[in-house]
Amino acid sequence: MDRTIDDQSLGAELVAKIRDDFPGQPHTGRPIHTCGIGAEGFFQPSPVARRYSNSPVFNTARTNVAIRFSNGSGDHEENDNAADVHGMAVKLHVDEGVWDLVGMTLAEFFVRTPGQFIDFTEHAIPQPTKRVHWWDRWWAKLNLRLPPQQPATPTSATDGLMNFANRHSYARAGILGDAMLYRPVSWVRAQYHTIHVFGITGPDGVRRRVRFRWDPVIGIRPAGDLDIGADGLRTDLRARLADAPASFQLRMTVAEAGDPIDDPTVGWPEWRHTVVMGTLWVTAIAADQERDGEAISFNPARLAPGIDPPLDHIFAARRAAYAVSCAERGGLGCPVKDAP
């Protein structure tokens, strides 16, 4: 049976389980999205955004933001070349409060509940890899499957995750999405999804359930076979921002009848109404990386006025897990109510 989301120990257990997936790593940093870089900028709502939302975020001409770009791995050694989920967390500071809009390159999450997540993390513990023989590749070809690649590392979680996906259909979109995810040439040339469904209310009193995503204005660009170097994303961002700001459009998809609003494993049809809600300008690398890249704390449950919380169980669990993780590493602004 699934744990209740108000279980005080749940956050700690989730963080511990995630850390188990990265054996040998110190417990001093973030358990995942460990390596990253802080940046700063501002957000400007689009002219139509205020028709959909009363939130001050969409009714303030310009909102200062703190941003953290990251690689999804819990490895403390930066490897920008690795196939990985990437993250962009944006902290929007309005006079009335702070909104942490935490995005990642994966559009759908792996599981629906904390209990499923714990099961998932147990399957994600890396296991020793086996050498792929020529007959393994031929067997795959004869079965019209993708030929296995020679493992790049001594351990891997791939087999465990595929077994999990075989047993749980809800996990397939996330796990297959992760397996097929592109490796971007730049953090500002990737698309980021917020996976949860938020609530907003317009000036006409109409309440809507919506999903947000950040679209890079200069487009998505996968690295393909290009070797960008272990710190290629960091180097790229510094070089780009020294030259000119980077920008993203915030796009909002609106739910319609029958769309699941409490399940982060399921996407919505691409033909739903999509509204351009504003533009994010990334203007500079944060000067104090210790504070604004490492200590800075994001929590998806930190919401601005006028943004209603998502209804899914993963959102509630993330609230607890992010708080525990923040406290463990001595991050800034850990309690959700204390916006830094």
Place this chain on the structure above:
Amino acid sequence: MKWQGPILGPIRKAFQTVLTNYWAWREGPTTAHAVQVGGLAPSDSLQVPMNLVMPLRDTTAVGRANAMAAIGASIQELFVGLDNVGTVHFARFDIVDGNLCMMSIFDGDPRGYIRDFIALFGNVFDALMEIVVDPPTTPCEEHVDEFLDWIMAHDAFQIPGAITEEFPGLKRVANAPRDLVLAMHEQPNVQLGIYRGYPGFSAAQVRDRLGVGW
């Protein structure tokens, strides 16, 4: 080693064909799901694509010129008819590799859309049926159900955006590539993806907002 070139390339193709036919025989018909339209939500029935691919009986230059002449002679009839259908965002007529194609985006139910064709320019389709392979019985006004079935059979298979939507009953994730191959084996013509610049709006709403009437 890549199996390419004048000798290895054909061997690779023959090997793939044998393998595909074997798996198609062994697995039987696929369970691939096309894009699901006509759901509960209003936008489920908006901007629906129909991609008719109709093999020409005569694919020579003469045959293609005849097809061009048939469309050209009826173009005003077609356009006025599409105007009068009122739910069409756009429609395009092409000849691609020996096939007469009508690609269109419309609002509503596909069968209702075809019934509108029959009512408004059925005689044009009757003429077009004379130049395509294995046509249905004409006039289409008198054989509505047969014509509907024929059109639906010539509408290219529309692949959903996510593989999990295409194969909701997938037993083993590792077999997904094979299921894709077998789906392609069954469906020679497919729509791989479609972009909508203003998703969720009907042709009527767009025309109304633009002030050009509907």
